[in-house]
Amino acid sequence: TNSSRTSSANSTLVGCSGAILLLGISMATTTTTTTFMEEALLMDKIQSFFPFSINNSYPEEKKLQEEGEEVEEEEEDEKCPSTSNDGGKTSHKVVIELEQEVVDNLPIMTLEEVEKCNGLKEGEKMLVTYEGIVYDVTEFANAHPGGRELLRTAAGMDMKHYFDNYTVHSQTDKASRWLAPLAVGKLASSAEIVKAQQRTTPQAHVHKRHILLNKARTQILWVASSLPLWISLRAIVRMVGCVIPSLARCMASALPVSVPGYTAGSEPLLSSDLEEEDVAVAVIGGGIAGCGAAWALSQSGFRVVLYEARKQVSGNARTFDWDFSEYPHGGIVRSCVSVTAWPSNLYKNYTALLQHLNIETVHQPLSWFLNSKVPGYEGHFWGADPRVYEGSLRKVFEEDFRLYSMVNRMVAKTSEVMKLRWAPWRWNDSESMYDNHTGLNMLNPFNVVPLYSLFRMVGGTNEWWDIIFTPFYTASFLVDELRPFPAVFGPLIEAQIPLNPNSTNSWQGSSKHSEHDCNITTCVTWKDAGKGIRAVFDQMTKDVIIKEDTRVLQIQVLPNGKKR
Numbered sequence: 001t002n003s004s005r006t007s008s009a010n011s012t013l014v015g016c017s018g019a020i021l022l023l024g025i026s027m028a029t030t031t032t033t034t035t036f037m038e039e040a041l042l043m044d045k046i047q048s049f050f051p052f053s054i055n056n057s058y059p060e061e062k063k064l065q066e067e068g069e070e071v072e073e074e075e076e077d078e079k080c081p082s083t084s085n086d087g088g089k090t091s092h093k094v095v096i097e098l099e100q101e102v103v104d105n106l107p108i109m110t111l112e113e114v115e116k117c118n119g120l121k122e123g124e125k126m127l128v129t130y131e132g133i134v135y136d137v138t139e140f141a142n143a144h145p146g147g148r149e150l151l152r153t154a155a156g157m158d159m160k161h162y163f164d165n166y167t168v169h170s171q172t173d174k175a176s177r178w179l180a181p182l183a184v185g186k187l188a189s190s191a192e193i194v195k196a197q198q199r200t201t202p203q204a205h206v207h208k209r210h211i212l213l214n215k216a217r218t219q220i221l222w223v224a225s226s227l228p229l230w231i232s233l234r235a236i237v238r239m240v241g242c243v244i245p246s247l248a249r250c251m252a253s254a255l256p257v258s259v260p261g262y263t264a265g266s267e268p269l270l271s272s273d274l275e276e277e278d279v280a281v282a283v284i285g286g287g288i289a290g291c292g293a294a295w296a297l298s299q300s301g302f303r304v305v306l307y308e309a310r311k312q313v314s315g316n317a318r319t320f321d322w323d324f325s326e327y328p329h330g331g332i333v334r335s336c337v338s339v340t341a342w343p344s345n346l347y348k349n350y351t352a353l354l355q356h357l358n359i360e361t362v363h364q365p366l367s368w369f370l371n372s373k374v375p376g377y378e379g380h381f382w383g384a385d386p387r388v389y390e391g392s393l394r395k396v397f398e399e400d401f402r403l404y405s406m407v408n409r410m411v412a413k414t415s416e417v418m419k420l421r422w423a424p425w426r427w428n429d430s431e432s433m434y435d436n437h438t439g440l441n442m443l444n445p446f447n448v449v450p451l452y453s454l455f456r457m458v459g460g461t462n463e464w465w466d467i468i469f470t471p472f473y474t475a476s477f478l479v480d481e482l483r484p485f486p487a488v489f490g491p492l493i494e495a496q497i498p499l500n501p502n503s504t505n506s507w508q509g510s511s512k513h514s515e516h517d518c519n520i521t522t523c524v525t526w527k528d529a530g531k532g533i534r535a536v537f538d539q540m541t542k543d544v545i546i547k548e549d550t551r552v553l554q555i556q557v558l559p560n561g562k563k564r
Helices: 036-049 058-066 100-105 111-116 148-152 160-165 174-182 190-199 202-243 245-253 288-299 348-356 398-418 433-437 451-457 462-477 487-496 529-540
Strands: 011-016 019-024 081-083 090-092 127-130 133-136 183-187 281-284 304-307 319-323 332-336 361-363 369-372 379-382 523-526 545-547
Touching (some): 111 127, 111 190, 133 174, 183 190, 281 288, 332 529, 348 433, 369 462, 398 487, 433 487, 451 462, 523 529
Parallel strands (some): 281 304, 304 545
Antiparallel strands (some): 011 019, 081 090, 127 133
16 A cells, blocks of 8 residues: 555554454545555455455465555554545454464364353353454353343344444454453354354344243243242231231241242341441442432432442443544534433423432423335335325334234233222322232233234234334334233333324324424423433432442351342
8 A cells, every 4th residue: 555654653564354454544634545455455465365364364464565565553552543435534343363373283173062052041151253263252142341141142143233233342452352362263164254253143133042042931921920929928927027027037038939038138228337437329320220329228328339440430331432633523423322211291201300309300202213125015104294195104014003003902901900990999099100010910821922923913024013113213222123012011102102193102293393293292301302311310329429430249147147
């Protein structure tokens, strides 16, 4: 490549599945004259030299230097951006650097051996591949930032698919540093490497997730069906405890569920203990549940110490800073990575919390628009517009919308019965997100039956699900697979972001845009979305001692019964 550069400009040579990529960083003081055509020709030239390569590329550097190419190795801890065809923007690639000697000494493994270690059975080994190297992630799974279950979905597969789709891995060198010491083998040939990548498709990933979800559903069904029994036994133990406390403690020790006040370790603190100055309540984990528990305890007068392994409390409700400084009038925009709007009529507890913390909210109208160009199913769709007319996807899928509405009504009626909403003492209760845990609704079969299965059972089409439902709610819930979605949540999401708007979940009328305009008006959000969610956690933890970036490894019970 022809480039004039200063000492601050760097380039690196990185292995990439059978080809060596020459990656360059254009600094502010660098003028690069390399064209994409020159890069393509260089790629062909290098690929002819090396049909198979690894990430540690000292031999390749030497070969290129013999050809008269200037190669400068990038600093070990820097990111590796590669030029793309999007107008000079850069994309990143996960690079795992291994010493050549380490790679040479790795045993040869077959792809079949790797695929058998797929994590479907609890306790079995989990292997993954990346660019021909096999990694054992069994022990690392417990420390995976996304959780063990998320890594299980990738076990037995190639990581390229996941690194390409979850770009957070390429924003830092953490993934490469974590995987490097876990190398346990290598695939036999470049053909096996290609086969591993070809087998790891989005469809294969979804199929793996379905297998794991089905196992989870079975466990949930068992828990849900046995819950009334344990609740009844717990009530009996507490009744016995009012008369014979020692007998109640004995009965509680035989139960697989805890009975507050009687199971060992769940006894209430004595008033004499609370008067001691050194007594504090430790809360482990600064996510939504941890901060909520810490806040409730501090409101009750306890001295609370909150331990959080990450550098900031908030868990999955954290914020993310988007850097638009490279664009005109750009800057840093802070947004939430989870919930950004909610219907106050359903989220009553959170609404009450925000009012108590004096955090201001504003109305957030939501409008979703779809435009389908699928042959035979062309049309557009505005979620808030219930009208059926030519050119609208409501006209194309008129029967499917009717069936979906019928399914939701059936689920809603069943849930009403199971939640005991017909009982006299619940006549004045208003609807809430938490209703699904009331009455006998834990035994509701629609907690387990997917909404997709129910919809297809009554004659709904795959096309409606893929063209209407999936994109509509993928944008809402930030998930890419909705077929396992439990049917019991159908009426709830219809009340929040309806596919069939009515007078209870949307407003309809005219505006400056149209005589038949309508806007969903059930949702609210923080007045400043970027600061709002942070303000919630700051307010909840202002009276709490926070120890961030502190991972709790062990809890010891001292001889006097206290815990450390």
